[in-house]
Amino acid sequence: METHLADFVRHAEAGREAEDILRKCVHCGFCTATCPTYQLFGDELDGPRGRIYLIKQVLEGVQPTEKTRLHLDRCLTCRSCETTCPSGVRYGRLLDIGREIVAAKLPRTGVDAVMRKALKSLLPRPGLFGPAMKLGQAFRPLLPAALKAKVPAPQTAGSWPTTSHPRRMLALAGCVQPAMLPAINVATARVLDKLGISLIEDPKAGCCGAVRHHLDDVEGGRDDARRNIDAWWPYIETGCEAIVVTASGCGVHVKDYGHLLKDDQRYAARAERVAALARDVSEVVAAENGRLAALLGVSPRLTFPVRIAFHSPCTLQHGQKLGGVAESLLSRAGFELTPVADGHLCCGSAGTYSVLQAEIAGRLRENKLAALGAGRPDVIASANVGCITHLQEASGVPVRHWVELIDERLRGAA
Ligand code: SF4
Ligand code: SF4
Structure with a gap:
């Protein structure tokens, strides 16, 4: 053109x-x-x-x-x-x-400007968002239906393993995930522990920067990236192998740090290194193929067939080009995957899109849930906190992160 x-x-x-x-x-x-x-x-x-x-x-x-x-x-x-x-x-x-x-x-004005400002002030700050979510959960039964749907019921995360392995990896905690779905990273830590890897979360790291980046605050998003690089660098210098990301929306952003900070003389080289170390959790588990097979071989078998409809987030299949990886891990773990039509289409979550474009997001979710439900699954599995909470708002079937199902399978709880 x-x-x-x-x-x-x-x-x-x-x-x-x-x-x-x-x-x-x-x-x-x-x-x-x-x-x-x-x-x-x-x-x-x-x-x-x-x-x-x-x-x-x-x-x-x-x-x-x-x-x-x-x-x-x-x-x-x-x-x-x-x-x-x-x-x-x-x-x-x-x-x-x-x-x-x-x-x-064309600067934004009115309600649109206020909404965006509120979202980028609240979401990337776990210190604000966490207590707000706890308050919402405490008063959940009293909330109006629209707001109640946005507040997931409190989750019991279980315990983080304490074994120390020579192999270490960092985990991105992220911004909203610890308050909304804390069980995901704990399940990841347990799965990696069984694979002989210690997973470490540093509290100084936080939002990956995608929230502010996509709300017209590109420089604010770069600041988030710089803070994470500072928090992770001492671990990287002492041999941490990878940065594991369990939310595919954050993963695609961390993998782009090299590009985002390429003009920043102080951070460019480190950003490039961090981006090269970033891995979706599916990549990490799939790389431990042999050990996973051995663990599955000695884990108690599923006591009854569990049918899973997998929703591959756009950030996983289109952004990171990792379509099929988590699905194949679930199949190998003995779960039955149901067919899902139009798997390439977005569920409507798309970061803050489900809040800012609620009507379109609702229509896309309706279509997606119809496709996911066609095979009558017991569970819907996905790989991104936004997709999971967005789908769960309107789904009668439980929506989980796939790594939680692998964790349960390895513990004999599935
Ligand atoms: S597929 Fe779309 S973006 Fe690609 S060349 Fe054709 S019109 Fe352009
Ligand atoms: S909504 Fe359409 S134009 Fe936008 S990224 Fe998705 S496929 Fe491309």
Whole structure:
């Protein structure tokens, strides 16, 4: 796609990067077929090709309007279009650049601005979000239905193993996950312990930075990344093998730290190293293939068939290209996976999208739950705190992180 960049961006790195991405797009439109919002609205501007065109206009100097923003805001950043695109167009990166320019040229106002400010002030701060969630859980029965659905019932996390192994890995605790679903990282620590790896959470690390990054505060997101790098660096210097991430939305962001901080002289090299060490928990468990098989061989067998419908988060299958890995671990553990139609489509969670675009998110969830429920599963499994809580809000079937099921299987509790 030929582009004539406007003066304000022509000599900027982001402009050059955007131009390179745009040049690859050949307008074929294959991507529209797998775009969840295009499927809902049938409007070219609510599909990737139309959004690419809108971003191109802005880069060429056209003043963005509320209509431009509406179509960019409706994008889930699911990156299904990237998986489909035969030309390798990095749509997600182009969208980041486009959104940043639109936010600067057309500042948000009113309720939209207030909502975003509130979300980015509350969510990335476990010290604020944790007590707020506890309060919500204490008064859960009294909450209005809409709010009650957003507050999961309190979870018992169980205990973190205390055995010390020569092999050590770091875990990202994240921001909302410890308050909403604390059992996920504890289950991960138990599974890795059985595989001979100690998992360490450092309390100085926190939100990966994705929340602020996607709420028009790219610099705030970089600050989160810098804080995490500072917290993790002493462990990395003393031999920690990997940074394990159990929320695929955070994983895709940590794997991008090298790019996010490439212009920061103090952090660029360390950010690159941290990004290279980041692993989704499925990668870590799958790499211990032999040991896992031995453990499964001596674990008590499942006492009855457990049917699982797996929802692969967009950040896992499109962002990290890890579709199929967790599913294969579940199968090897003896669980029966039910078929799920349109597995490439987003469930509507998409970070803060389910709050900011609640109506669209609700429609996508309805479709997703129908697809997941078709095989009559006992459990729905996924790999991201956002997807799990979003689906659970409207699901009669329990929704769990897949690693909790592996943990239960290894403990003979499944
Ligand atoms: S990221 Fe997802 S919602 Fe956005 S244009 Fe691509 S496929 Fe559509
Ligand atoms: S599939 Fe790729 S090349 Fe074709 S229109 Fe979409 S982004 Fe452009």
